[in-house]
Amino acid sequence: MSKFNVSTPSGFPEFNPAQERVRHQWIDTIRDTFEAYGFGPIYTPLVEREENLLGKGGNPKEMYVLKRLHDEEGDTSHSGNALRFDHTVPLALYVARHQNDIAFPFKRYAIGPVFRGERAQKGRYRQFDQCDIDVIGSGSLAIENDALMPAVIIDIFRKLMPEEPFQVRINNRKVLLGFFQSLNVAQEDLKQALDIVDDLEKIGQEKTRLSLKEKLGFDEAQAKTLCNFMELEVTDVSQGLALKVDNALFQEGLTELVALQKALEALNVPREYYRFDFRIARGLDYYTGTVYETNLTHYSGLGSICSGGRYEDLASVFTNKAMPGVGISIGLTRLMGQLFDADIIQPDPSGGLEMLFVPADETAIHTCLSLASDLRAKGKSVEVYLEKKKLAKKFDYANKLGVSLVAVIGENEMADQKVGVKNMETGEQQEVSFDDLDGLLSS
């Protein structure tokens, strides 16, 4: 046996051809939708300077730093680099580099792998694809941009999983923070209050009230007021105005949500795919206004499959300029890995292959190659079995591939210029002249 351990490193994913074709289709759909909304792609390295990554939120415990085995020997000019852990820092660096050439608002998308040295566990990866869009303003950014995010998410998931109900949940951190302020939560307790609130849906109102009382000194009335507010079923976000919460930040957040809702309506986004939910906080301090989460209704255990929000400061650490933005990120690998594991997506093993030509013996190989070439020129995906094996072995190959049509060509077929095409699913055989093979495939 080999002395090598050939398994993939722990936490690093692998997909077989059938799965990988689904991933390609999904990325194509995501990319086309991003483009339809005016987002453009940028290509930035998977590797950035370590200090830049750390300077903008990188967790040093999860960061993969690049070393060379023989750094001491030679050129060390490239040392001090690390793998990117998200698409946001590379975006900030790109904007910092090209701020004078970019047309603002800058609408960019990025699809590709990011790396985090987290403890490996089921459904978590150390390398995973994220699909991000962001709109970056110069100085300011209109609130209507925040409505593009749910519109894009909803457009994408309706195309990817037409049968699968899902909802984007929308909130605004100003509404939450303003409501806390109206209850006289101290400034230094706000972060903790947000964290408690973030768990409300998971642990329920009773435990949340207890936490609020124990950890933040809420009285029963305050805890109840807060929980009741958070669990409001909001169909029209302007209802929030009726609450008459006397806090400027709350009112500002609510005004933003109202504008967002109107823009979503103008965009004709179907109402069943989004709702306002005052419980959504998003853990990241980064976000300052609108926040989003997306859940598959029947698979809430997957967690949020697409999240994001509005932030006031993309790149001041790199540029000293005010650049607010709003963005979302689809955690593609994590989502697809779970959908494959749970058999929610069942990839077709045949891929796009339409026909396999099987030469009965060596004399038929060139005829098969020639027929295959004609069909490829007409846009078909076809293959020729070239190995000198027994016919049974050739059919084993066809079965393993999952290809549905097989054409065996020997002396008689070459003489008659026609072939019996076998449908591998039904077992039926159909006689087709060489010139008509094209028509058979044009399904």
Place this chain on the structure above:
Amino acid sequence: MSKFNVSTPSGFPEFNPAQERVRHQWIDTIRDTFEAYGFGPIYTPLVEREENLLGKGGNPKEMYVLKRLHDEEGDTSHSGNALRFDHTVPLALYVARHQNDIAFPFKRYAIGPVFRGERAQKGRYRQFDQCDIDVIGSGSLAIENDALMPAVIIDIFRKLMPEEPFQVRINNRKVLLGFFQSLNVAQEDLKQALDIVDDLEKIGQEKTRLSLKEKLGFDEAQAKTLCNFMELEVTDVSQGLALKVDNALFQEGLTELVALQKALEALNVPREYYRFDFRIARGLDYYTGTVYETNLTHYSGLGSICSGGRYEDLASVFTNKAMPGVGISIGLTRLMGQLFDADIIQPDPSGGLEMLFVPADETAIHTCLSLASDLRAKGKSVEVYLEKKKLAKKFDYANKLGVSLVAVIGENEMADQKVGVKNMETGEQQEVSFDDLDGLLSS
């Protein structure tokens, strides 16, 4: 100023949206062609175990090893990993893992980044995309598979650069080695002989003869015989039989080349896109039979844009099984970087964006969003300018984007349900009703 150096790390590429769209189009074309020939994609990690990479040809001086900043503190189960330097080792590992499930011959493609810590220089990258196909046999692999490689390369580059002449040059290392043997070159000198020969085209026959004499002790007649053979213009490779070289390896290589040529003819590959060239050796010891190089006729300075060959041993280090293969690799990033730099490709900055809606004032924003939404539902790519800026600023944005059609919508347009659409290239304005905008874009 920021204390951060925001430039990309040396040797790591960046593409702007216009360039990146071209890269996407190229990858789509490459992928579709690979699929049409029956190749399927696999997804393997960018990261593999260091000992596996080193065990199969990894150059320790160029390898990027992953460390965490705080490896000493926590989980170290993932240490000892490194970034892949090609797609071949990940393929060998994938085949070793899945050899019992795979249908052989296994035709797989891989498109994505690989990493090499080479000294950074113009046209060389430390992260670059490679697009690989390989056919892997179990025990044996028919020679006709070797004909698929030029067929695929030629198909791809005719689609990518229809105006640009190029040629795939084909040789077989057995022919070269056999010819050396027939000249009584000692076994231990063969490697050096191949290296000298590899430079023949660059340094010319005179210097090559000198090298052969000085370094390998050739006499004048031997050196002349070898150089003349190597510079033969071969239109039909079976001409080589007329040379009556009395060496079994030579004859075997020539027989393979003849079979390859016949298969290429059966595949209807146009003759002007390939030729046989006995000078091609390929540096890698890895290759044992057919070898390929591809050059753009007018840009020979770019070197080979797609190379590969036949090898006898993909994975014995991991599986102890005989798995011969044949494959090629397109060095995409290097090629595109050079084509961009030399202005051979000029990307369209507008991307696919077809129209920009400009609300004259805030009251028109929702009408614009709604019109945009209708057009997107019909498959169009359109955008709305949402910021509250002066009209001149809005047109600046349109100009910077390079979008060709702009529709300004204000009170009158909303009342009349029609809009003047301005063609930004010609300056012409055309009045179109809201319902007919679709037709304007269906170019």
